[in-house]
Amino acid sequence: MSGTVLPGPLHEAADELVQLVDHHGVRHPHDHYDDLVADVDGAALQKLYEDMVVVRRIDAEATALQRQGELALWPPLLGQEAAQIGSGRALRSDDFVFSSYRENAVAYCRGVDLADILRVWRGNASSGWDPYSINMATPQVIIGAQTLHATGYAMGIINDGADSAAVTYFGDGATSQGDVNEAMVFAASYQAPVIFFCQNNHWAISEPVGVQAHVPIARRAPGFGIPSVRVDGNDVLACLAVTREALARARSGGGPTFIEAVTYRMGPHTTADDPTRYRDANELEDWSARDPLARLATLLDSLGLLDATYSDAVRAKADAVAAELREGCLSMPEPAPSDVFRHVYSEPNSWLDRQQDHYERYLASFAQTSQEGSR
């Protein structure tokens, strides 16, 4: 691959918070990033808003399903819609995503079958979908491990001479992991077309971001030789812009980019968590004022793009998606007992085949006993 690093303010501006729409819903011009979203007209803004409403609705429905006993657990993304939709909508279908377990909005952008998002959390499978069907790996639970997979995948892209990119999502907590730091070393050494998209949502379960980092997280990447940018993670337009820039750099042989999207986890870590034990209610109030959906709604309204017809249509879409999600959850087929042995290996394995054989005989022995009992 050939090409040059795109000109940009990134090396010099790791502390600047890129913002195109402020939390009052006011659009501010930006010397560098306006060009990258010049094509985003009113209809495109409306679509971004619809996406965010829908994924927030998915999140609420899944939380309800957990409360109703239909899911064992759910990791809400409430508050992070703009970071995920803005970046997710920048991607091409042949790019490949390696995420953690909170990127359900990114999966939505990739076109996932809705019920597939829930399969893991309902306990019906170890993962929800075939990664190659939407070019997105299934959620990674080991914190930060996926950043290495994305980097390796991107090294493969170089070998193939392709112009796609790998994008990895992780949180502020993950930046303390060795894997994430090693991934940046490898990405820089091989100039791999990978984007490190860090959602700094301020909390790693109960630990505030200050436990992980004493400086803005985006400042770390330049030390690895990777350009970085801090973006307002609650500004969907800014997230779209910086991700587009990073993708352009990756596609043109410019190597990796690190994006720190500064956002906030408005809900618990998972439905099993209780943030009231460790977090000040005032903080949540502060961040509610910076809500990613509210500010875009205000902007749309100011542009005359939030009339009743549009609002009703968005609400109807969200309701329909939620209904589809619920139906998909409740009608999910139960796994068969012998599925416990499936896919451990792709080739026959004498140890496992023997255990499966013995277990099936064991299960069959009950069927026999009950037949005898019914005689």
Added chain:
Amino acid sequence: MSTMTFGRAINAGLRRAMDDDPKVILMGEDIGKLGGVFRITDGLQKDFGAHRVLDSPLAEAAIMGTAVGMAYRGYRPVVEIQFDGFIYPAFDQIVCQVAKLHYRTQGAVKMPITIRVPFGGGIGSPEHHSESPEAYFTHTSGLRVVSVSNPQDAYTMIQQAIASDDPVLYFEPKRRYHVKGEVDEGAIPASSDMGTARVVARGTDVTLVTYGPLVPTARDAAIAASDDGISIEVIDLRSLAPIDFATVEASVRKTGRLVITHEAAQSGGLGAEIAASITERCFDYLEHAPVRVTGFDIPYPYSKLEFHHLPDLDRILDGVDRVLRRQNSLSGLEGQGAAQ
């Protein structure tokens, strides 16, 4: 047929696999210009290019993690771990990712990764250069684990490991790298399967099971025992996960006595698994409890003491005497648990 060293046989096998499949790539530390610290990849970067033989930054977890990404992309990475004791930073990626991705994705994502590990002691090295960590990996479902003991198997099995759609740990006994042997570089016969054990020497009195670096030692023990009229059947397991228990079981049904020897520490090791499995399968045929002759439950010792730790011909024969109830180092302790 040509004569070559063990190390050269692995090199030839790698070269063949890379010739056959452009998706085969090598990753590891110092494997390019240097050819690896043991020269196993000698000349491969020169012939196949730096995009197929990657000198990786010095981070085992990242080598393994990026190999996972490469496999996602359709490549068949062959990772060299420089020394056995350096594999632990990569342990998380091996156990949580390499081993589980096929299961996690319900068969959608294959992990055809081969992890080459020079292992075992006997070369006078400092700490971390002489370990036998195979049992950590045989205990992890989703992995296949093999160990080679001679140049022909080294040549054949590296190609089979690379061709396998399942991840394979390929343990190379580094103290045997310079041993020479005949290698047939023709096509691999379909009947040859790295999953099967090989009977190295036929015998009728005792079954002696081992793998990797101790196979030549076990064969020497069988020759020495024959001077005393004892007939030992030596089995080279080759595959450590899964183990070809059918071959071991057939032998034990014939001999009634089982000795297992490996360099790795005893407790929780492969010897325990073999003893338990064979006892379950053919208890009624056993004339004596299985006996393990292994490394001790110690950190690998400094080199001037390593031959006290490593099983050798005499310690193996002492174990053979025990299963035969001949005079041995634990004679007199029968019935007190120690000799069982």
